Amino acid sequence: xxxxxxxxxxxxxxxxxxxxxxxxxxxxxxxxxxxxxxxxxxxxxxxxxxxxxxxxxxxxxxxxxxxxxxxxxxxxxxxxxxxxxxxxxxxxxxxxxxxxxxxxxxxxxxxxxxxxxxxxxxxxxxxxxxxxxxxxxxxxxxxxxxxxxxxxxxxxxxxxxxxxxxxxxxxxxxxxxxxxxxxxxxxxxxxxxxxxxxxxxxxxxxxxxxxxxxxxxxxxxxxxxxxxxxxxxxxxxxxxxxxxxx
Numbered sequence: 641x642x643x644x645x646x647x648x649x650x651x652x653x654x655x656x657x658x659x660x661x662x663x664x665x666x667x668x669x670x671x672x673x674x675x676x677x678x679x680x681x682x683x684x685x686x687x688x689x690x691x692x693x694x695x696x697x698x699x700x701x702x703x704x705x706x707x708x709x710x711x712x713x714x715x716x717x718x719x720x721x722x723x724x725x726x727x728x729x730x731x732x733x734x735x736x737x738x739x740x741x742x743x744x745x746x747x748x749x750x751x752x753x754x755x756x757x758x759x760x761x762x763x764x765x766x767x768x769x770x771x772x773x774x775x776x777x778x779x780x781x782x783x784x785x786x787x788x789x790x791x792x793x794x795x796x797x798x799x800x801x802x803x804x805x806x807x808x809x810x811x812x813x814x815x816x817x818x819x820x821x822x823x824x825x826x827x828x829x830x831x832x833x834x835x836x837x838x839x840x841x842x843x844x845x846x847x848x849x850x851x852x853x854x855x856x857x858x859x860x861x862x863x864x865x866x867x868x869x870x871x872x873x874x875x876x877x878x879x880x881x882x883x884x885x886x
Contacts, residue, residue, distance in 0.1 A: 643745060644674045644716040646823050650805065652682060656798075661741045661829060662686045664711030669699050669732070670718025689714070700728040705735040713742045717825070720746050720765045725782055726790055733791055738834040741798070744827065747817075748802060749778050751824035754813050761815040771800060771826055784826055791830070793838055800828040 651657040663685040668676040671691035680686055697704055699715075700722045713732050722728040732742050747753070749768035752761065757778045759765040768778040772785045788797050803825040807816055816822035837844045849855065 641817055642674045642820075643817065643823070643825070644668075644671070644676055644714075645678070646806075646821060647716070647745065647803075647827075648679055648682065650803075656829075657743075658683055659685065661712060661743055662689075662714070664740070666690070666712040666714060667692050667705070667710055667735075669702075669713060669715040670721065671714075671716070674716070676714050676716075700724055700731065702731045702735050707734050708737045710736055711740045712736060713740075713744075715742075715744045715746075717746060719744060720762075720767060720769065723766055725767060725787060729787060730791060733795060733830065733832055736832050738832050740832050742830040742832075744829075745803065745825045746784075747824055748804075748826045749773075749776065749781060751802075751804060751807055751816070753778065761817075769826055771802060784828060788828065788830065793842075794833050796831040796833050796837075796842075798829045798831050800826070803827050 662676075662683040665687050666676075666689040668689050669692045671677070672693045675689075675691040677689050677691055680689065692699065692702075699718055713736055715732070719725050719728060729742075729744075736742060746769050747765070749757075749770050753759050753765070753768050755777055757765075757768055757780055759768075767780045767782045768776070769782050769784055770776060772783055773781060774783070784800065788795055788800075803823045806819075806821045806823055808822070816824050833842075834844060850858070
């Protein structure tokens with residue numbers, strides 16, 4: 641219930657959501673009835689976001705979207721409803737531009753399904769998910785790290801996290817997402833690499849010099865370090881254990 645809304649507070653405390661992830665023109669896959677567009681004004685670099693749901697087409701294929709056509713994808717609790725999450729995530733990566741991001745939350749199998757599949761709490765779930773289990777109780781368990789690795793070098797994993805800040809482990813088996821605050825999720829963020837990064841095996845640096853003021857300050861850091869080393873050549877670091885004098 642309202643999983644996108646629940647995420648708002650913690651995301652506003654992460655500057656990457658403000659400056660990197662929710663930037664430009666995006667698609668919110670499975671956004672109804674709690675779409676990201678409700679909170680557009682909180683993310684100053686978000687120009688537009690299209691809410692994509694059943695009437696727009698199968699999220700596994702995203703057939704109406706061209707390759708490299710959007711800046712970001714947001715998906716809150718949709719991938720578990722897709723028949724083949726491997727093909728689904730591959731197509732989500734296909735449609736975003738190089739440098740763009742995929743932001744996904746989905747239920748963690750131990751926090752949400754809690755040992756029972758098919759899911760007690762949502763019969764439409766096609767799979768369960770763990771961050772990196774090698775042995776699961778679920779016959780339909782998907783290892784998220786393996787899922788992301790299947791995308792190849794084009795996918796740059798920026799973040800993966802178990803979202804259990806408001807999960808109450810002291811309770812007996814219960815759907816924690818029914819409460820106004822409870823999250824039982826995994827969140828991961830992928831950046832689509834630029835072709836040049838693949839050629840350099842991941843290295844990407846700007847070839848343009850910064851403006852005058854930035855160069856002056858960055859060079860001062862370098863000069864300060866050089867001067868500090870030259871002024872203390874007789875005293876190797878972390879060797880002075882004399883008593884401290886005020």
